[in-house]
Amino acid sequence: MSAAPSRTLRIVVADDHPSIRENLRYLLNAELGMVVVGVAGDGHDALRLVHATRADVLVLDSDMRDLSGLEVVEALRRDGSTIRIVLYTLDGDACIQGKEIGVDACVTKDSAPSLLIDAIRGAAQVA
Secondary structure, eight states: OOOOOOOOOEEEOOOHHHHHHHHHHHHHOOOEEEEEEEEEEEHHHHHHHHHHTTOOOEEEOSSSSSSOOOHHHHHHHHOOOOOEEEESSHHHHHHHHHHHHSSSSSEEEEOOOHHHHHHHHHHHHOO
């Protein structure tokens, strides 16, 4: 058990599946030191929310309509955004591609929820 976090991490969740978005919102809001400040169902909405909320961490699906998660990462890094990004995906190849373009961590959707929470906290500590 780790010590209480020194600050609350502000998180945006982006996934095109409503049930995954809501489950992640519930899971992350239940964690001490984490609050979901926005949820997005597509890549354009993810970009808008990241800029509007000034979140610390973006939890991002790699496979979404309009802009893929990897395209969102490229746009954020091209714009100079320092938001920490955790790719949350079913596609292991996306993890490899994501690391090459600036993703801070990658967790597959079949992993235990604790791995996602650890990845979010780890990514935030890099900042």
